Amino acid sequence: MAQTPSPFRTAEQRSRDRQAKKLALMEAAVRMFNTRGFHATSLDDVAASLGVTKPTVYHYLGNKESVLLECLRFGLKQLLDAATAARAEKGIAADRLRSFLIVFAQVNMSDFGRCVIRTPDEALSEESREVLRGLKRQIHAEMRSLIAEGQADGSIACGDPNLLAFTLAGALNWPARWFDAHAFGEGGGHSPEETARRLVDNLAAGFLPRS
Amino acid sequence: MAQTPSPFRTAEQRSRDRQAKKLALMEAAVRMFNTRGFHATSLDDVAASLGVTKPTVYHYLGNKESVLLECLRFGLKQLLDAATAARAEKGIAADRLRSFLIVFAQVNMSDFGRCVIRTPDEALSEESREVLRGLKRQIHAEMRSLIAEGQADGSIACGDPNLLAFTLAGALNWPARWFDAHAFGEGGGHSPEETARRLVDNLAAGFLPRS
Numbered sequence: 001m002a003q004t005p006s007p008f009r010t011a012e013q014r015s016r017d018r019q020a021k022k023l024a025l026m027e028a029a030v031r032m033f034n035t036r037g038f039h040a041t042s043l044d045d046v047a048a049s050l051g052v053t054k055p056t057v058y059h060y061l062g063n064k065e066s067v068l069l070e071c072l073r074f075g076l077k078q079l080l081d082a083a084t085a086a087r088a089e090k091g092i093a094a095d096r097l098r099s100f101l102i103v104f105a106q107v108n109m110s111d112f113g114r115c116v117i118r119t120p121d122e123a124l125s126e127e128s129r130e131v132l133r134g135l136k137r138q139i140h141a142e143m144r145s146l147i148a149e150g151q152a153d154g155s156i157a158c159g160d161p162n163l164l165a166f167t168l169a170g171a172l173n174w175p176a177r178w179f180d181a182h183a184f185g186e187g188g189g190h191s192p193e194e195t196a197r198r199l200v201d202n203l204a205a206g207f208l209p210r211s
Numbered sequence: 212m213a214q215t216p217s218p219f220r221t222a223e224q225r226s227r228d229r230q231a232k233k234l235a236l237m238e239a240a241v242r243m244f245n246t247r248g249f250h251a252t253s254l255d256d257v258a259a260s261l262g263v264t265k266p267t268v269y270h271y272l273g274n275k276e277s278v279l280l281e282c283l284r285f286g287l288k289q290l291l292d293a294a295t296a297a298r299a300e301k302g303i304a305a306d307r308l309r310s311f312l313i314v315f316a317q318v319n320m321s322d323f324g325r326c327v328i329r330t331p332d333e334a335l336s337e338e339s340r341e342v343l344r345g346l347k348r349q350i351h352a353e354m355r356s357l358i359a360e361g362q363a364d365g366s367i368a369c370g371d372p373n374l375l376a377f378t379l380a381g382a383l384n385w386p387a388r389w390f391d392a393h394a395f396g397e398g399g400g401h402s403p404e405e406t407a408r409r410l411v412d413n414l415a416a417g418f419l420p421r422s
Binding site: 172173206207 | 332369379415
């Protein structure tokens with residue numbers, strides 16, 4: 001005889017459920033931060049967009065600054081994960097750097113990445129800023145070290161890996177401001193993937209050694 | 212016998228005086244916007260930093276949003292002037308583009324340029340945003356047309372001038388976030404001029420044709 005399924009959720013189900021709710025709240029919040037700005041966003045509106053009330057947001061994420069901080073950490077985590085994934089690839093460093101940069105640009109065209117680029121430092125407390133600065137420094141260090149590896153294996157030509165990392169990051173952060181996911185961008189009407197690839201091609205033309 | 216100088220200022224002196232006061236107020240305001248953010252800046256503090264009171268700021272520049280708008284227009288005007296000056300130069304388009312880009316990057320490391328990059332759109336009314344968007348579109352069009360001229364005279368290699376303009380602008384806007392004028396930047400401790408030149412060298416390596 002088939003066992004009657006328990007009406008109680010397992011610990012694992014509860015945890016998954018909690019994560020899904022937290023992420024849904026973060027997604028609703030990040031879209032409002034991106035369109036209205038941090039100051040003009042109210043947690044009441046974020047909650048209402050999911051048919052709940054503000055105490056639910058507090059329960060899962062805390063106050064408005066905590067919500068913003070969670071969104072920014074999530075975006076920065078995606079950039080760091082892109083670096084980790086690229087670092088694990090085989091082959092020459094120039095190819096690993098390209099893989100990283102293409103995902104980096106795509107993250108910056110997505111809701112969480114856009115929030116990272118568009119949020120002014122002043123929206124946050126000094127303590128939160130320090131947390132984010134630490135993550136940003138890690139991402140910058142990852143990019144710089146991939147460039148330095150490319151100098152070592154001869155696949156990247158560059159004078160100053162630190163300054164090149166700033167050059168590349170700037171070019172690939174900027175889509176957070178100009179890329180319009182609805183219109184597929186002014187950059188020729190391409191998808192985020194295709195736009196990222198073309199941006200990185202422009203930059204790679206600069207850092208690949210001239211034969 | 213020498214004529215006794217008139218104790219009354221001429222119309223020209225009054226106009227110069229007025230411009231100098233307006234600029235001093237804008238400079239005080241833009242520095243506070245950049246360090247504290249728009250929302251946390253009060254016109255009382257801006258006025259106090261020059262030993263005057265808020266009505267003086269209102270008299271010369273209007274309310275806080277007008278002050279911000281004037282600062283942003285001033286920054287964007289410097290970028291447009293850089294394009295106009297570069298366009299008037301002789302020689303191949305790649306050289307004119309480089310001249311433009313080097314000044315473009317330096318403006319973005321200065322107070323007014325930093326404010327342009329760091330101010331989120333949401334700080335402004337829809338009307339002000341439209342004014343700024345118009346100026347930004349002009350600057351983008353200038354860059355794109357210099358690139359297209361370079362394609363025509365063979366001094367620039369690129370697939371899509373529009374996307375290359377976004378690539379270059381992003382890389383050279385970003386110093387508004389990372390360049391620290393006091394420490395002369397993390398980019399190797401160079402001056403704004405030298406940093407701008409090195410950033411543009413990184414980018415030019417990508418758009419100059421391979422021989």
